[in-house]
Amino acid sequence: MVKKILLIFLLSSQLFALSSLELAKNIVNNSSKKTQLELLFSGQSYTDSNGNLDxxxxxxxxxxxxxxxxxxKNSQSLRLNFKAKADAVLFFKIINDALNDAGYVYFIPTDLLLKDGEIDYTIQVESQYILDPGTFYTLLKSNSVYIKDIKRVGSYDYEYNLDFNKAKLKTNINLDLNVPKSLEKPLKDYVLSLKNASSLAIEANEADNWFPKVLFLDKNLNLIKGVKSEVKNNEFLEIIPSxxxxxxxxxxxxxxxxxxxxKITLKR
Structure with missing residues (x-):
């Protein structure tokens, strides 16, 4: 009985999963291109090693x-909408980093809806280039976030439906316990594994003006504790929460x- 239920679930999942052709049609959103799209994608399944649409x-x-x-031809005001069920801290960290890496450094958040873990986030950006779905897919994939659907709903208006179920945080620095490490100016937030350390010590250069913002996340990437200071403080020491x-x-x-x-030190 259990095997039958599992088989039905798998078949129904495949039944409702978006096909390569359906996704291509949603991206293009031009009925005059239907025949050409069907010639290219009908009967073809472009998936990655995880079974997600490539x-x-x-x-x-x-x-x-x-x-x-x-x-x-000219710079336009682009609207990008992102929907997902995800932890808010992780969602904004991954989305904003991916947008920055895709070349969208300056953008304006215009709408945000948070309800029961569901996030609906819209930004506006002035650009001469539309966000490349392939580039964005690759950037998100590095954090095990996948795109379920992309819909072009206007000339410069796109909606992204995202899957954060297997999301993980990609670290960008590696520290040994009890060994201070001086890091260069960050291009994005420092992300590190705490490696069962008991405390975290950080020093900023005296010539800088650091206003600390440190977030502690659990193994499922849920926020446990956030430490934020609106006062300049070039030294930081915090017991790592359980x-x-x-x-x-x-x-x-x-x-x-x-x-x-x-300069960061993870203390045993």
Whole structure:
């Protein structure tokens, strides 16, 4: 009986999963291109090693066949909407980092809805380039976040439905216990594994003006504790809360405030 239920579940999951053709149609959103899209994608299943749609491959096929043009003649106001069920801290960390890495450094959040763990987030950005779905897919994939669907709902208006079920935080620094490490100016927040340490000590350069922002997350990437200071403080020492596995270290206002980097020590 259990095997039958599992088989039914798997079949129903496949039944409701978006096909490569359906995704391509949603990205292009042009009924005059239906025949061409069907010739390219009908009967084809472009998936990655995890069974998710390989949007990088799908995007490349669309661009090669002139079905997806990302370069605009003039700068336009683009609207990007992201929907997911996720922890808010993790969601904004991963989404904002991916947007920055994709070249969208300056953008304006215009709408945000948080309800029962569901997040609906919209930004506006001025750009001459539409966000490349393939590039965005690859950036999100590095944190095990996957794109379930992309819908073009206007000339410069896209909606992304995201899967955070297997999301993980990608660390960008590696520390040994009880060994201080001086780090260069961060291009993005420092993210580290706490390695069963008991406390975290941080020093900023005296020439900098650091306003500490340190977040402690558990193994499931839920926020356990956040320590934030609106007062300049170039020294930080905090007992690591029970269950914390990761720490995100930043500045309350701008990473330019720690342009000379930080010295970080994980204490046993």
């Amino acid at each position: 949007i990088d491959k799908i995007s490349r096929i669309l661009k090669t066949n002139s079905l997806l043009n990302l370069a605009l 269950g914390a596995v990761y720490a995100i270290i930043s500045d309350m206002y701008s990473l330019d405030n720690i342009r000379r980097g930080l």
